[in-house]
Amino acid sequence: MPEENAPPATGQLYVATDPSEASLFCNGVNQGLTPATITQLPGEYLITVKKAGFLEERRTVTFRANERQPIDIKMEPVTGLILIHSEPSGAEVILNDANKGKTPLFINDLLPGKYSMTVNLPNYLPKNIDLTVKDRTPVKINVEMAPDFADVKCESEPAGATLVVDGVKRGKTPMDVPKLSSGSHTIEFTLNGFAPVSRTIIVQASQPQTVSAKLSALPATFEISTEPAEARISVNEQSKGFSPVTVSVTPGTHVIKAELAGFGVVVSTNTIAGGQNSQVLLVLEKNSGTLLLTTEPAGVSVFIDGENRGSSRIGDSIQISEPFTVDLLSAGEHNLQLTKDGYHAIKKTVTIVPNQILPLHEKLKQIPIPFAPDVSVTIVTGSGSRHTYKGMLKERSNRNLILEIAPGVIREFQTSEIVNVELLYAEEKSEQDAKEAEEE
Structure with a gap:
């Protein structure tokens, strides 16, 4: 039997916490801070630990007499x-x-x-x-959230330009670029036929703005040629010289006209874009004919519609000229006039047909003049006999003499047969002067 005066049996509880320094309560009585030992604990007890920032933890512990037991409590932090x-x-x-x-x-x-x-x-x-x-x-x-962007409206003149923002294609003008971030941005406007335009803008948050660009058209070029060449060229009624010719113009529609004597006028309407080089070929159709003229005698001045076109030249025949060609005469009627000193002029109307040659021979009538020999020519024939001829000198050709030895009778004397030439005019004048002196 146990002794009547023996002390009561007690137990001990060692309480440690993680983290330490938690308030320790046993059956609601504060036992200080952990780690701590609670003694004289027979029976059942409620252990409570508290610490700021951590969840409260509770444990129920039962002790037998003289029992000692430790307890570790892991405290969960408050989140x-x-x-x-x-x-x-x-x-x-x-x-x-x-x-x-x-x-x-x-x-x-x-x-x-x-x-x-x-x-x-x-x-x-x-x-x-x-x-x-x-x-x-x-x-x-x-x-x-406070916006760090602004809307930017982009427009161009003309419209339809491609819009590129910071290297990224956005679309065609006019257009709105929404929510463009604040800061510096590069905006490019490009349109075929126009010089590109670049703009650098500063975007401020919540401050919309408009960016405008006026595009300048690139120069355009027409390379104009004609068949045949050397036609007079005009663009929009302004003379540009003779084909082939290169003409700089503004982009758009232009009227090109080619004119050449003897050919029909050609008009062409052409549209060109800026920066474009366009080749234009205009083929002219001939609307003229040709006058092929011979005259008798040669040396006749030829006038067409009052314009002197030159003189006919001596041909193989002494009297008949070589063919005198007047080309590129417009179709229709023309006034022809032929003149030569000592001959009656000829005036007539000729009709020209396109792409045809009109042959024409005209003989001029000599104006009658008194037959007055002015040259005496003595020749030697092959038999050695001499003959003297008097006549009017008509022409000297290759040292040969052409004389009118009787009214309307022409003869050519070769240099090899001529032995003497005398001018009768000087002798006759001397005789006339002597006669006048005798009369005085």
Whole structure:
């Protein structure tokens, strides 16, 4: 039997916590901070540990007499509950330099303490928020994102230019470029036939602007040729010289005209774009004919519609000229006039047919003049006999003499047969002077 005066049996409980320095309660009585030992504990006890920032932990412990037992309690830290929304949504949330995801976002594992949060969204200004987590009380954070962009309206003259923004093709002008981020941007306008235009703009958040560009047309060129060449060329009724010719023009529609004597006028309407080089060939159709004229005698002056076209030349025959050609006479009637000193002029109308040759022989009538020999020619025949002829000198050709030895009778004397030539005019004048002196 146990002794009546023996002390009661007691137990001991050693309590350690992680983390330490938690408040220790036994059946609601504060036992100080852990680690700690509780003595004289027979029976059943409720052990409670508390620490700021950690969840309260409870354990039920039963002791037998004189029993000693340790207990280790792992305390769970308190974590905060945060719900983050942004307008617009889809923003990236950075918490103490750690990417937590995109809004809307729920975070349930934040330890108590202070945090630095940044909310990022393309084309919006970043939002910085200081956050303190105290306990499990849910916290809702609404973030209104401020735009970091502006709308830019782009237009050009003329319209329809290709719009390139920072190297990316956007479309045709006029057009709106929405949500262009703040800062410097390069805008290019390009249109076929026009010089490109580049603009550098500064975009400020929430400040829309308009960018305009007036495009300058590139010069255009016509290379104009004709068949046949040397036609007179005019563009929009302005003379540009003779074909072939190169003409610089503004982009658009132009009227090109080619004119050449003896050919029909050709008119062509051509449209050309800026920077373009266009080759234009104009084929002219001949609308003229040719007059093939011989005259008797030669040396006749030829006039067509009052214009002197030259004189006929001596041909194989002394009297008849070689053919005198007047080309590119327009179709229809023309006034022909033939003149030569000592002959009656001829005036007549000739009709020209396109692409045909009109042969014509005209004999001029000599104006009658008194037969007055002015040259005496003595020749020796092959038999050695001499003959003297008097006549009017008509022409000296290759040292041969052509005389009219009787009215209307022409004879040519060869140099090889001529032995003497005398001018009768000087003798006759001397005789006349002597006669006048005797009469005085």
